[in-house]
Amino acid sequence: xxxxxxxxxxxxxxxxxxxxxxxxxxxxxxxxxxxxxxxxxxxxxxxxxxxxxxxxxxxxxxxxxxxxxxxxxxxxxxxxxxxxxxxxxxxxxxxxxxxxxxxxxxxxxxxxxxxxxxxxxxxxxxxxxxxxxxxxxxxxxxxxxxxxxxxxxxxxxxxxxxxxxxxxxxxxxxxx
Amino acid sequence: xxxxxxxxxxxxxxxxxxxxxxxxxxxxxxxxxxxxxxxxxxxxxxxxxxxxxxxxxxxxxxxxxxxxxxxxxxxxxxxxxxxxxxxxxxxxxxxxxxxxxxxxxxxxxxxxxxxxxxxxxxxxxxxxxxxxxxxxxxxxxxxxxxxxxxxxxxxxxxxxxxxxxxxxxxxxxxxxxxxxxxxxxxxxxxxxxxxxxxxxxxxxxxxxxxxxxxxxxxxxxxxxxxxxxxxxxxxxxxxxxxxxxxxxxxxxxxxxxxxxxxxxxxxxxxxxxxxxxxxxxxxxxxxxxxxxxxxxxxxxxxxxxxxxxxxxxxxxxxxxxxxxxxxxxxxxxxxxxxxxxxxxxxxxxxxxxxxxxxxxxxxxxxxxxxxxxxxxxxxxxxxxxxxxxxxxxxxxxxxxxxxxxxxxxxxxxxxxxxxxxxxxxxxxxxxxxxxxxxxxxxxxxxxxxxxxxxxxxxxxxxxxxxxxxxxxxxxxxxxxxxxxxxxxxxxxxxxxxxxxxxxxxxxxxxxxxxxxxxxxxxxxxxxxxxxxxxxxxxxxxxxxxxxxxxxxxxxxxxxxxxxxxxxxxxxxxxxxxxxxxxxxxxxxxxxxxxxxxxxxxxxxxxxxxxxxxxxxxxxxxxxxxxxxxxxxxxxxxxxxxxxxxxxxxxxxxxxxxxxxxxxxxxxxxxxxxxxxxxxxxxxxxxxxxxxxxxxxxxxxxxxxxxxxxxxxxxxxxxxxxxxxxxxx
Numbered sequence: 014x015x016x017x018x019x020x021x022x023x024x025x026x027x028x029x030x031x032x033x034x035x036x037x038x039x040x041x042x043x044x045x046x047x048x049x050x051x052x053x054x055x056x057x058x059x060x061x062x063x064x065x066x067x068x069x070x071x072x073x074x075x076x077x078x079x080x081x082x083x084x085x086x087x088x089x090x091x092x093x094x095x096x097x098x099x100x101x102x103x104x105x106x107x108x109x110x111x112x113x114x115x116x117x118x119x120x121x122x123x124x125x126x127x128x129x130x131x132x133x134x135x136x137x138x139x140x141x142x143x144x145x146x147x148x149x150x151x152x153x154x155x156x157x158x159x160x161x162x163x164x165x166x167x168x169x170x171x172x173x174x175x176x177x178x179x180x181x182x183x184x185x186x187x188x189x
Numbered sequence: 190x191x192x193x194x195x196x197x198x199x200x201x202x203x204x205x206x207x208x209x210x211x212x213x214x215x216x217x218x219x220x221x222x223x224x225x226x227x228x229x230x231x232x233x234x235x236x237x238x239x240x241x242x243x244x245x246x247x248x249x250x251x252x253x254x255x256x257x258x259x260x261x262x263x264x265x266x267x268x269x270x271x272x273x274x275x276x277x278x279x280x281x282x283x284x285x286x287x288x289x290x291x292x293x294x295x296x297x298x299x300x301x302x303x304x305x306x307x308x309x310x311x312x313x314x315x316x317x318x319x320x321x322x323x324x325x326x327x328x329x330x331x332x333x334x335x336x337x338x339x340x341x342x343x344x345x346x347x348x349x350x351x352x353x354x355x356x357x358x359x360x361x362x363x364x365x366x367x368x369x370x371x372x373x374x375x376x377x378x379x380x381x382x383x384x385x386x387x388x389x390x391x392x393x394x395x396x397x398x399x400x401x402x403x404x405x406x407x408x409x410x411x412x413x414x415x416x417x418x419x420x421x422x423x424x425x426x427x428x429x430x431x432x433x434x435x436x437x438x439x440x441x442x443x444x445x446x447x448x449x450x451x452x453x454x455x456x457x458x459x460x461x462x463x464x465x466x467x468x469x470x471x472x473x474x475x476x477x478x479x480x481x482x483x484x485x486x487x488x489x490x491x492x493x494x495x496x497x498x499x500x501x502x503x504x505x506x507x508x509x510x511x512x513x514x515x516x517x518x519x520x521x522x523x524x525x526x527x528x529x530x531x532x533x534x535x536x537x538x539x540x541x542x543x544x545x546x547x548x549x550x551x552x553x554x555x556x557x558x559x560x561x562x563x564x565x566x567x568x569x570x571x572x573x574x575x576x577x578x579x580x581x582x583x584x585x586x587x588x589x590x591x592x593x594x595x596x597x598x599x600x601x602x603x604x605x606x607x608x609x610x611x612x613x614x615x616x617x618x619x620x621x622x623x624x625x626x627x628x629x630x631x632x633x634x635x636x637x638x639x640x641x642x643x644x645x646x647x648x649x650x651x652x653x654x655x656x657x658x659x660x661x662x663x664x665x666x667x668x669x670x671x672x673x674x675x676x677x678x679x680x681x682x683x684x685x686x687x688x689x690x691x692x693x694x695x696x697x698x699x700x701x702x703x704x705x706x707x708x709x710x711x712x713x714x715x716x717x718x719x720x721x722x723x724x725x726x727x728x729x730x731x732x733x734x735x736x737x738x739x740x741x742x743x744x745x746x747x748x749x750x751x752x753x754x755x756x757x758x759x760x761x762x763x764x765x766x767x768x769x770x771x772x773x774x775x776x777x778x779x780x781x782x783x784x785x786x787x788x789x790x791x792x793x794x795x796x797x798x799x800x801x802x803x804x805x806x807x808x809x810x811x812x813x814x815x816x817x818x819x820x821x822x823x824x825x826x827x828x829x830x831x832x833x834x835x836x837x838x839x840x841x842x843x844x845x846x847x848x849x850x851x852x853x854x855x856x857x858x859x860x861x862x863x864x865x866x867x868x869x870x871x872x873x874x875x876x877x878x879x880x881x882x883x884x885x886x887x888x889x890x891x892x893x894x895x896x897x898x899x900x901x902x903x904x905x906x907x908x909x910x911x912x913x914x915x916x917x
Contacts, residue, residue: 029466030446030466033466034466037464037465037466040412040413040465041421041464041465041466042464044415046406046409046412046413046415047405047406047407048406049410049412049544049545049593050412050465050546050626051544051545051546051629052629052854052855053628053629053630053854054629054854054856056629056854056855056856057544057629057855059544086406087405087406088405088406090405091405092401092404092405092407097401097404097405100400100404101400101401101404104396104397104400104821104822104825105400105404106397106399106400106403106404107263107264107265107825107829108262108263108543108544108545108591108592108593108594109263109399109402109403109404109408109591109593110410110543110544110545110593110594111544111593112403112404113406116404134863135863135864136864138863138864139862139863139864140862141862141863142544142855142860142862143544143832143863144542144543144544144594144596144833144836144860145263145544145594145829145832145833146828146829146830146831146832146833146836146861146866147825147828147829148828148832148861148862148863148866149828149866149867149868149869150825150828151863152863152866
């Protein structure tokens with residue numbers, strides 16, 4: 014099946030069976046390897062991307078379910094997103110493998126709750142496993158990024174707008 | 190990962206005589222006879238060492254690259270290793286980069302383990318002298334080059350941030366002096382800095398060099414390797430350990446679009462395809478029958494019962510090895526009464542469950558092998574690959590990438606998943622790269638678990654309430670048996686932590702023995718290895734003994750440490766207790782202290798029960814790890830190690846039903862999540878000793894600290910882990 018997906022603001026043509034999980038299209042077809050494979054059943058959050066601003070598990074999202082929704086991946090954050098900067102300031106990553114997913118979940122949280130409480134962080138981030146146990150630094154980095162506020166007039170603005178604009182229930186903490 | 194190992198055992202260990210014979214036969218003679226293991230492992234390897242030695246490269250702009258012989262999979266060792274070089278070299282830390290060394294045991298062997306292998310929490314400790322000398326040597330070459338150019342005495346030159354300055358005010362950077370410095374003969378003897386003058390080591394300036402690339406998705410893991418013409422493979426494994434393929438019908442699998450080939454390998458059936466998804470779909474279409482005549486068919490409950498029977502002396506065929514015997518303990522066997530304590534602890538199998546499931550990329554062209562993956566034991570992996578393709582181990586090229594965690598799993602004598610990938614790439618041949626991908630289910634069911642272990646403890650107290658006689662029986666599976674690192678005497682990985690315990694040192698009569706029955710479930714070291722159970726058995730026992738004696742558990746420990754001369758234990762305990770100060774209202778405290786990998790960790794954990802489930806809040810930690818090279822990374826390892834240990838203590842349990850692993854993913858193998866994570870405060874005991882381990886020692890202490898808090902809270906001892914058992 015040939016479909017065109019909106020990935021990080023670019024229309025992207027892909028050739029894959031309709032039931033193929035978005036994760037494998039991103040990684041194998043498009044070579045966008047920042048999004049990670051961890052469990053394949055929405056248990057660990059390593060594959061988290063945004064669909065119209067909502068954090069979703071791409072390992073269980075078939076491309077036929079994506080339609081025209083805007084997909085944002087870790088590559089779409091640009092590398093200097095305030096959340097990414099906070100991650101670096103706190104030396105959050107250890108092995109680093111889960112961090113793309115952690116950061117995507119954190120960005121979605123901050124877009125909806127610019128000053129999250131500990132409970133908000135627990136609720137939003139409990140679906141993302143870190144086996145290295147970087148949890149207390151993840152918590153600190155989210156609070157730090159919140160204190161720095163949203164980015165001003167840069168290339169990330171449209172992504173964050175998309176996140177803020179999104180509404181409805183999320184699957185944060187999915188798989189618990 | 191592993192225990193400190195006797196270097197002599199290791200020297201004998203790798204490669205085995207048979208491997209040498211195989212290797213020499215391949216080159217058509219006796220060429221290799223008489224060579225050292227490192228020579229053999231390096232033969233055929235091409236590594237160009239630059240002017241500043243195998244650990245330092247300096248670019249024309251003066252930027253310093255430190256070459257790490259150790260893999261980075263979270264421990265933060267790359268930061269510490271680079272800082273050691275930068276300190277002695279007086280390099281500009283902000284421009285220092287880290288590069289992974291190629292596989293070459295002669296240049297890059299772990300000084301503690303004898304092979305190129307990252308483990309035993311030894312990356313910093315075994316590199317300490319080596320990298321200080323490397324940095325100081327390169328510095329001396331630059332100073333000599335500047336002295337020659339300026340025609341001044343070397344004593345009149347100082348170095349700071351990669352810039353050399355003469356007392357006259359003349360300056361030159363590493364870049365300007367590079368060509369001259371490279372021609373200066375490396376000094377035979379170098380003077381190292383007085384640690385009191387360190388300006389980088391021990392400061393919070395030592396930060397990770399990989400935080401950015403691990404926050405923007407560009408860090409490269411095995412899973413991310415994409416090479417021209419690369420294929421992806423998955424393997425269908427048998428349902429039980431030891432199962433063999435009986436019959437294979439690949440007709441339907443081969444019809445799946447994208448599937449390239451299906452064939453048998455020693456560990457199962459490989460499905461090779463254009464993409465990961467196609468390979469997985471192909472595997473689902475296989476029709477397979479398994480021969481399970483020789484498979485392990487016992488469940489974990491039966492294995493646990495066997496081990497308990499062995500511990501209770503009901504199984505007379507078992508061979509026991511004594512590892513600490515002093516005085517006559519015969520009277521203790523039948524001792525009864527108020528002063529006698531007796532209990533049995535049960536610890537389950539544990540999966541490492543790294544975030545990145547096991548995987549490897551291999552290309553085989555005749556006798557040429559290239560591996561691209563997160564190799565933890567390059568020497569072991571070279572040996573495994575060489576055996577399969579029939580070449581010199583040293584000629585197996587390895588590009589070591591980041592790995593998404595290991596916790597011991599990737600250092601494996603069988604190189605299990607690496608061998609699997611090499612078998613597949615050999616069949617594909619022509620140098621075509623093949624990426625072997627294990628799913629989470631493959632990973633969790635592949636074994637190499639922390640062994641199921643039983644401790645049976647009996648202690649008689651003296652009239653003052655301190656241990657007078659201590660009988661200890663450990664029943665576990667051997668990790669080292671049959672391995673090239675086996676060595677003589679009892680398997681240290683099963684007893685470390687009980688063996689060497691200050692509590693046993695403080696006891697006049699001791700009878701400690703270990704039995705290691707054979708079981709068909711593959712086992713392996715798991716972050717902190719023996720300490721994962723010995724720390725619990727010793728530390729939880731101590732609180733129960735203190736209660737029996739009517740003493741405060743902290744004071745009880747202090748008395749025993751004083752008796753045993755365990756000054757470092759005492760100092761770590763005192764620091765943790767002092768920093769913990771007053772308890773938080775509504776929380777109950779538990780204390781535990783344990784030494785592993787040369788470091789002592791003490792923790793004061795605050796615990797409460799929420800709906801019957803232990804919740805851990807503040808954990809005040811003190812560690813004595815010698816000189817603290819990178820304090821922030823030590824803190825990160827205490828935080829992470831505590832989470833890893835707490836995850837296992839709360840939830841970790843692999844069970845088997847009739848030999849089949851019951852868990853396959855994070856739905857049934859529950860792990861710690863952010864809402865369950867403690868807040869760890871790290872305090873470092875000041876020390877002038879050489880650095881000791883950090884990656885593992887933070888893991889084993891939290892379990893007993895929580896058990897001790899619960900014991901204090903409700904007077905119930907914990908005799909079986911995990912605390913929270915699933916419905917399985």
